Amino acid sequence: MFTKIEDFTAEWTSEAELTASVLDALTDDSLGQEVIEGRRTLGQISWHLVRSLHYMTSLGLAFEAPSRGEEAPDSAAFIALEYRRISNNLLNAVRTQWNDESLRESVMIEKEAWLNGSSLRYTIMHQVHHRGQMTVLMRQAGLRTPNVYGPTYDTWVEKGIAPLI
Ligand code: NI
Structure with a gap:
């Protein structure tokens, strides 16, 4: 859990x-790539990432919601723009x-007490979880993925290094 606002600020920013x-690497055509049929x-996963940030208002925080409803927009650029705004x-x-x-x-969520510092940690982990799903789907959609916590296959190849298995 986070115990200092400044620690959350640094981690959330990166x-x-x-x-x-x-999100910037998505194309409109790729948005239809399904996990399974x-x-x-x-x-939908990308849009869920945007919308789920607003769930934090259930902890008493107040900020503007995404400008569209539950249905995923068909513009990748719009999703990335809204993500930046809401985050x-x-x-x-x-x-x-x-x-x-x-x-x-702490705040009671579904009969369970959640410390706010833990909820912030959970929010980051939730993003990481869905981001991992996205990069696999992006490969399947034929997109190149950016480096996240380290070089991708393509980055290794460009550097002339044999990619790790
Ligand atoms: Ni989720």
Whole structure:
């Protein structure tokens, strides 16, 4: 869990930039790539990443919601733009509406007490989880994925290094 707003600020800033870089690599055509037939698409997962940030308002934070409803937009550029806006809104809300003490306070969610500092950690892990799903679907859709926590296959090849298996 986070115990200091400044620690969350630093981590969120770099994690949100990684997520945005993955969203930037999407194309409109790729948004229809499905996990399996009839299940979530790349577009739906991407949009879920944007919308889920707003769930943090259930912890008492107040900030503007995404400008579209549950249905995933068909524009990759719009999704990336909205992600940047909402992830910034979330960070501003945490920095201006909470302090280090707030992180030790808890909120009941489905009969379970969640410390705010843990909810912030969970929010980052939730993004990482879906970002990992996205990069696989992006490969399947024929897209190149950006480096996230290390070089991708293509980056190794460009550097003239044999990619690790
Ligand atoms: Ni999710």
